[in-house]
Amino acid sequence: KNQVEQSPQSLIILEGKNCTLQCNYTVSPFSNLRWYKQDTGRGPVSLTIMTFSENTKSNGRYTATLDADTKQSSLHITASQLSDSASYICVVSRNDYKLSFGAGTTVTVRA
Amino acid sequence: NAGVTQTPKFRVLKTGQSMTLLCAQDMNHEYMYWYRQDPGMGLRLIHYSVGEGTTAKGEVPDGYNVSRLKKQNFLLGLESAAPSQTSVYFCASSYGLAARSYEQYFGPGTRLTVT
Numbered sequence: 375k376n377q378v379e380q381s382p383q384s385l386i387i388l389e390g391k392n393c394t395l396q397c398n399y400t401v402s403p404f405s406n407l408r409w410y411k412q413d414t415g416r417g418p419v420s421l422t423i424m425t426f427s428e429n430t431k432s433n434g435r436y437t438a439t440l441d442a443d444t445k446q447s448s449l450h451i452t453a454s455q456l457s458d459s460a461s462y463i464c465v466v467s468r469n470d471y472k473l474s475f476g477a478g479t480t481v482t483v484r485a
Numbered sequence: 486n487a488g489v490t491q492t493p494k495f496r497v498l499k500t501g502q503s504m505t506l507l508c509a510q511d512m513n514h515e516y517m518y519w520y521r522q523d524p525g526m527g528l529r530l531i532h533y534s535v536g537e538g539t540t541a542k543g544e545v546p547d548g549y550n551v552s553r554l555k556k557q558n559f560l561l562g563l564e565s566a567a568p569s570q571t572s573v574y575f576c577a578s579s580y581g582l583a584a585r586s587y588e589q590y591f592g593p594g595t596r597l598t599v600t
Contacts, residue, residue: 378527405584417489417575417591418528425586463527467583471516471535472543475527 378476397447397464408465489592508576517559521572
């Protein structure tokens with residue numbers, strides 16, 4: 375069973391609108407949580423990394439939140455652009471080498 | 486500074502054939518990783534290396550072998566390809582452990598089809 379669950383599986387939004395992606399995890403022990411953006415046909419690129427002591431982190435129009443007590447994270451995209459069309463992957467790190475990857479949320483931004 | 490590069494980008498193999506995927510990084514990173522990505526699933530770790538001359542098994546190592554003879558290169562081998570190994574393979578590297586919040590940098594991927 376995947377220890378990192380993302381929702382929704384996919385979503386379509388209009389250009390300029392906001393959206394929020396969810397990530398729930400059961401990975402333990404917890405070290406940090408990352409959000410990656412993966413464009414079609416490319417490798418994932420890091421957006422944010424948060425440790426258990428951080429509850430929000432921004433990277434431009436991307437804002438990630440973390441609630442380590444409830445083991446939930448969200449990624450908020452503000453004023454979406456066509457270039458935001460991609461898969462967004464939530465990744466949780468334990469206190470060793472291992473990263474647990476979610477299956478991703480596919481975001482499609484339409485003009 | 487090319488980052489992480491992978492060769493080849495695409496490959497079609499017949500069942501039973503062998504091949505080697507090459508990963509190279511120019512960031513002087515100690516840690517290197519091979520993942521596979523399948524539809525509807527998260528990336529899964531095949532093998533990894535914590536430094537030149539070292540390798541270790543990840544979550545799904547069966548059917549694969551790796552070597553890290555030079556710090557900048559990490560090779561993934563398939564000795565006898567099977568249709569279940571049809572996937573997109575990603576190489577990644579990092580300066581330090583993921584648990585210490587070091588960034589992992591990914592290559593562009595290799596799309597492998599085994600018929």
